[in-house]
Amino acid sequence: MADLLDLSARIIDSGLVDQPVNRVTNELSEIADGVAMVESFSHCVALQTGDGLVCFDASGVQTGQQVRDALRGWSADRVSHLVYTHGHADHVGGSTFFRDDAPTVVGHQAVATRLDRYAYTNNWNLLINMRQFGGIRGDMNLNVGDTGGGVDVKANPNARRFLPATTMRPDHVVGDHDTIDVGGLQMELHHARGETDDHLWGWLPQHNALTTGDFLIWNFPNAGNPQKVQRFPIEWAAALRAMIAKEPELLLPAHGLPIAGRERITRVLDDVASALENLVAEVIAMMNAGATLDTIVHTVKVPADTLAKPYLRPLYDEPEFVVRGVWRQFGGWWDGAASRLKPSPDAHLAAAIAALAGGADVLLHRAEQAMSDNDQRLACHLADLAGWAAPDDPAIHEGRAAIYLERRKSESSLMSKGIFAAAARESQAVVDRYGPATNG
Numbered sequence: 395m396a397d398l399l400d401l402s403a404r405i406i407d408s409g410l411v412d413q414p415v416n417r418v419t420n421e422l423s424e425i426a427d428g429v430a431m432v433e434s435f436s437h438c439v440a441l442q443t444g445d446g447l448v449c450f451d452a453s454g455v456q457t458g459q460q461v462r463d464a465l466r467g468w469s470a471d472r473v474s475h476l477v478y479t480h481g482h483a484d485h486v487g488g489s490t491f492f493r494d495d496a497p498t499v500v501g502h503q504a505v506a507t508r509l510d511r512y513a514y515t516n517n518w519n520l521l522i523n524m525r526q527f528g529g530i531r532g533d534m535n536l537n538v539g540d541t542g543g544g545v546d547v548k549a550n551p552n553a554r555r556f557l558p559a560t561t562m563r564p565d566h567v568v569g570d571h572d573t574i575d576v577g578g579l580q581m582e583l584h585h586a587r588g589e590t591d592d593h594l595w596g597w598l599p600q601h602n603a604l605t606t607g608d609f610l611i612w613n614f615p616n617a618g619n620p621q622k623v624q625r626f627p628i629e630w631a632a633a634l635r636a637m638i639a640k641e642p643e644l645l646l647p648a649h650g651l652p653i654a655g656r657e658r659i660t661r662v663l664d665d666v667a668s669a670l671e672n673l674v675a676e677v678i679a680m681m682n683a684g685a686t687l688d689t690i691v692h693t694v695k696v697p698a699d700t701l702a703k704p705y706l707r708p709l710y711d712e713p714e715f716v717v718r719g720v721w722r723q724f725g726g727w728w729d730g731a732a733s734r735l736k737p738s739p740d741a742h743l744a745a746a747i748a749a750l751a752g753g754a755d756v757l758l759h760r761a762e763q764a765m766s767d768n769d770q771r772l773a774c775h776l777a778d779l780a781g782w783a784a785p786d787d788p789a790i791h792e793g794r795a796a797i798y799l800e801r802r803k804s805e806s807s808l809m810s811k812g813i814f815a816a817a818a819r820e821s822q823a824v825v826d827r828y829g830p831a832t833n834g
């Protein structure tokens with residue numbers, strides 16, 4: 395049993411991360427008297443009551459069985475209440491393995507809408523998670539990172555469902571807030587938008603404890619995911635402020651380490667809230683001043699010392715994507731460049747530019763030059779143009795794949811790494827189809 399509070403105190407107080415903070419061990423640690431956490435993809439936070447266990451989140455479908463087994467090693471009690479902090483697959487998919495307990499499932503009223511949406515857009519969700527979590531080969535091994543897990547397609551090719559059909563739906567539905575007593579344990583549940591529109595965070599007055607769900611993920615907030623639906627960074631920050639006002643002594647997150655001590659918890663929540671508030675304020679100020687998205691994306695930055703904090707590193711999402719998310723939340727999808735309102739097809743534009751340049755190979759060569767000049771953003775534009783202009787040319791696509799693999803290496807966030815790896819696979823497929831490039 396790891397002393398997680400000790401570990402988090404040392405890491406937060408020193409600012410040094412000398413070991414992983416987002417661990418998927420599927421092991422249970424007792425955090426306080428009657429309070430335990432199974433570290434998984436997402437965690438399960440369990441509380442003993444006079445009437446069985448209350449669990450916050452069920453983890454995902456791949457880890458749910460191990461999580462339920464770990465709970466059994468701690469308590470023989472049945473799970474009487476399963477509370478969803480939100481409806482992401484890695485928080486609810488494991489409920490399949492809680493069915494025998496016949497728990498009351500508690501969740502925000504928007505969880506059901508989310509589960510319906512996952513069914514409606516099943517393959518889309520499989521595809522985007524393949525990109526986000528697929529790594530360099532595109533495997534669906536999801537034991538990394540954070541939210542939005544799905545089925546293990548590689549291990550079980552028939553399991554083409556983003557969420558198992560056996561996922562339990564909430565039967566105790568919460569609107570704005572609710573207070574529930576389970577066997578003498580009092581829980582306040584508060585709705586707030588943040589990473590999702592269906593989030594609940596909990597306050598347990600007898601433990602002076604918060605259950606934060608994904609409002610704290612020990613990474614820069616997942617508030618700008620490029621492939622997923624709208625996130626709500628300013629509401630996220632407001633929820634963190636409401637949590638601070640509870641004067642918590644214990645914080646139990648769904649990802650990362652639990653935290654003890656009011657001053658330490660306040661500092662962490664305030665740092666995350668401030669990072670989001672400052673970013674949103676800068677974007678909105680520029681939008682109000684009439685700036686284009688292009689100007690805003692290349693102007694608004696989060697200070698390096700903020701991003702260096704152990705719980706704000708951009709290893710999952712990143713600030714640039716949150717900037718775009720704010721634009722989308724308060725504006726529309728159009729970025730302010732007139733030609734991109736109703737653009738030419740990418741291939742048509744690329745063919746014209748390649749003809750001007752003297753061929754797709756000239757564009758690719760210039761892209762490779764930009765890579766060696768360390769202008770990777772420019773290099774990727776030119777590599778895309780070359781690829782679009784020569785969709786069947788293995789030599790061009792071999793070069794494009796190499797550029798994206800190189801780009802992937804220098805990115806910090808899982809989301810960028812995933813998308814750039816997918817671009818390399820796209821070009822590698824052309825090489826595989828049309829044979830390796832011949833020299834000369």
Ligand SMILES: [Zn+2]
Nearest residue numbers: 436540541608
């Ligand atoms: Zn999560």
